[in-house]
Amino acid sequence: MYTHEDLSALAKFYKKQLLEDTVPFWFPRSYDQEHGGYLLMRDADGELIDTDKAVWIQGRACWLLSTLYNTIEPKKEWLEGAKLGYEFLKNKCFDANGKMYFHVDRAGNPIRMRRYFFSETFAVIAFSAYAKASGDQEAANLARKIFGICLEYANGERKIEPKFENTRPSIGIGVPMIMINTAQQLRETIGDERCDKAIMGWIDTIEKYFVKDDIRCVLEQATPDGQIIDHIDGRTLNPGHAIEGAWFILHEAEYRSQDARLIDLGCRMLDYMWERGWDHEFGGILYFRDIYDKPVQEYWQDMKFWWPQNETIIATLLAYTLTKDEKYANMHKQIHSYAYTNFHDKENGEWFGYLHRDGRVAQTAKGNLFKGPFHLPRQEWYCYQILRNYEKHDKAKSSIYLSSIL
Numbered sequence: 001m002y003t004h005e006d007l008s009a010l011a012k013f014y015k016k017q018l019l020e021d022t023v024p025f026w027f028p029r030s031y032d033q034e035h036g037g038y039l040l041m042r043d044a045d046g047e048l049i050d051t052d053k054a055v056w057i058q059g060r061a062c063w064l065l066s067t068l069y070n071t072i073e074p075k076k077e078w079l080e081g082a083k084l085g086y087e088f089l090k091n092k093c094f095d096a097n098g099k100m101y102f103h104v105d106r107a108g109n110p111i112r113m114r115r116y117f118f119s120e121t122f123a124v125i126a127f128s129a130y131a132k133a134s135g136d137q138e139a140a141n142l143a144r145k146i147f148g149i150c151l152e153y154a155n156g157e158r159k160i161e162p163k164f165e166n167t168r169p170s171i172g173i174g175v176p177m178i179m180i181n182t183a184q185q186l187r188e189t190i191g192d193e194r195c196d197k198a199i200m201g202w203i204d205t206i207e208k209y210f211v212k213d214d215i216r217c218v219l220e221q222a223t224p225d226g227q228i229i230d231h232i233d234g235r236t237l238n239p240g241h242a243i244e245g246a247w248f249i250l251h252e253a254e255y256r257s258q259d260a261r262l263i264d265l266g267c268r269m270l271d272y273m274w275e276r277g278w279d280h281e282f283g284g285i286l287y288f289r290d291i292y293d294k295p296v297q298e299y300w301q302d303m304k305f306w307w308p309q310n311e312t313i314i315a316t317l318l319a320y321t322l323t324k325d326e327k328y329a330n331m332h333k334q335i336h337s338y339a340y341t342n343f344h345d346k347e348n349g350e351w352f353g354y355l356h357r358d359g360r361v362a363q364t365a366k367g368n369l370f371k372g373p374f375h376l377p378r379q380e381w382y383c384y385q386i387l388r389n390y391e392k393h394d395k396a397k398s399s400i401y402l403s404s405i406l
Helices: 004-026 055-071 076-092 118-134 137-155 174-189 195-209 239-255 260-277 306-323 326-342 375-405
Strands: 048-050 110-112 361-363
Touching: 004 055, 004 375, 055 076, 055 118, 055 375, 076 118, 118 137, 118 174, 137 174, 174 195, 174 239, 195 239, 195 260, 239 260, 239 306, 260 306, 260 326, 306 326, 306 375
Parallel strands: none
Antiparallel strands: none
């Protein structure tokens, strides 16, 4: 179990790591004062290895800085840094039709457009958090407008160019997952009346089509009626991704006054994918698994990437604080110890992104088109928020109890 003192120490640890180790690795060195946005493709020691900009990561970094300003301390540097990201995204990262790019050069000239709308979802959370921090009404309006576009994509009103032929139709868990968290962030910063109902609809979709209680797993892909696609791609599970979805649902349970049905769903998802993903030999969450334990196609299937560990740290801690189940305390201790022992760069700060199964560093970059200041600082920030709120709740309950017996 975790004692009150253990949880208090954990809160201090996460806050210290966030503010004295993780954030200082990225900022202020990554502010691009010449072109706007952030220069985030960096090696282990912070050396810049490329000046291109991933639009996902620009949005995520803007979200982080705005969120730090909103929830930790209203530091002028963080607000000014967030504005660099907001202005760059707004002015450089949309094409003439309003679709956002995936990859641009330092000045914002387009390099790559991808089919899906995840750049837009990260713009929503960035613009809404920045709007709350700055009071900028234009940013708030844009956040809500882009969220509306995301809703149209998610509901099928706007069509995404298909990647495959229709021989083997499928649906994916990625869209409902990212839309849950996008709506949660929008709701909790500037508010939007569309969020509550939409979130519950996406949760229902995940439970109905992707959570398989009979074989204890959460699918990444399914047939349109929720059946297993018994081919290599269809059988591939991503434990860290499903665990991320689990904590989104647990977060919603907490928001809805500890909704018992959502706690049960989120914990089932966490349990199933911990069983599938935890490496009993070396520790950590494996990247891919097969539903039936057959060989997985992707060669990186047994590597340890940084972000599944971050999501699992959040999910296990949130599950514990919601249920008080000792099982989740033990799981959290395991993943926390593994991740901070193996991923954390004690010399330069931040985390390495990619380890071999046995824990050896596969490559040293801290920032690239997919890794930047998001999953790790979000984990440290969110865990600190969980524990701070948990401590306040415990103190309030203690006060009520004392009042009742005095």
